[in-house]
Amino acid sequence: MALFLITCVYDEGVYESSFRVVKASSREAVAKYILSHYESYEDFVTRSIFYKWLYDPKEGPVELWDSMNHVILNSEDKNKLMNVFKPWILNLSPEEFLKWADRTRVDGDSEAKLSVYEIKQVEACE
Secondary structure, three states, X not given: OEEEEEEEEEOOEOOHHHEEEEEEOOHHHHHHHHHHOHHHHHHHHXXXXXXXXXXXXXXXXXXXHHHOOOOOOOHHHHHHXXXXXXXXXXXXXXXXXXXXXXXXXXXXXXXXXXEEEEEOOOOOOO
């Protein structure tokens, strides 16, 4: 088992609430864990993959998103989008999930970068 660092960061950097360290056999095992424990990782996923999905012409909710003029105005709008997004994300394979995560990037305050890195070296300070 290896250690993996899961981060979800904006351009401001890393905070205690923006990363987790897990033990797993592979990145795919981490992705499977995230998907099976979605409630715990929902914030990470929605701050990152959700925005890639919205604008994806093949996967995203094109008609719904167009009808909102590409703006989430209120919680009702967000709920409509989440009702489409959550079943979609939970049906991804771990490999597909990682491909989406790898597409994410920091975009000011609107999109976060979701990363899963294997920790290959741990330094001892004392």
